[in-house]
Amino acid sequence: MADGPGFRTAIYCAGCKHACKGCHNPESWDFKAGRWMDVEELLEVIKSDDLSDVSFSGGDPFYQVEAFTELARRIKEETHKTIWCWTGFTLEEIQASAQLSQLLPYLDVLVDGPFILEQRDTDLLFRGSPNQRIIYLHGKPPEDDIPGTVALEPLR
Ligand code: SF4
Numbered sequence: 001m002a003d004g005p006g007f008r009t010a011i012y013c014a015g016c017k018h019a020c021k022g023c024h025n026p027e028s029w030d031f032k033a034g035r036w037m038d039v040e041e042l043l044e045v046i047k048s049d050d051l052s053d054v055s056f057s058g059g060d061p062f063y064q065v066e067a068f069t070e071l072a073r074r075i076k077e078e079t080h081k082t083i084w085c086w087t088g089f090t091l092e093e094i095q096a097s098a099q100l101s102q103l104l105p106y107l108d109v110l111v112d113g114p115f116i117l118e119q120r121d122t123d124l125l126f127r128g129s130p131n132q133r134i135i136y137l138h139g140k141p142p143e144d145d146i147p148g149t150v151a152l153e154p155l156r
Contacts, residue, residue, distance in 0.1 A: 003055035004084040018088030022117035028059040056085040072106035
């Protein structure tokens with residue numbers, strides 16, 4: 001329930017190069033940490049819980065963008081679950097890259113940007129510093145009333 005609103009299946013991927021000072025999960029920086037799970041195995045776990053939506057975290061999922069794009073596409077095609085994704089890249093950095101931006105059409109919400117220790121604010125929901133934005137990529141559903149969120153015009 002800390003990884004977005006409601007019950008969620010949270011996938012913590014291995015690997016991050018942003019090296020934010022004060023990172024909450026430095027053990028996840030190692031690309032060889034954890035254990036390998038392929039898309040089919042992850043889908044099985046995700047689909048086994050009817051009630052939970054999905055969150056991608058880490059590490060940074062955008063360092064494995066092809067696999068997360070495939071996973072997110074399958075989640076959208078085969079379930080009605082929403083997907084939240086955390087990244088140390090900003091939305092603008094992602095949009096400037098054809099490789100990184102392939103994941104965006106399948107995400108409902110992007111929580112973007114590096115954690116900045118000097119701006120740490122424990123009162124913020126779902127993020128550690130105020131530079132990080134909770135961005136509804138395809139418009140904000142009226143029932144989601146989370147303070148501090150940003151809604152973009154639909155991307156797709
Ligand atoms: S982007 Fe996230 S996981 Fe990566 S160093 Fe920054 S806070 Fe840690």
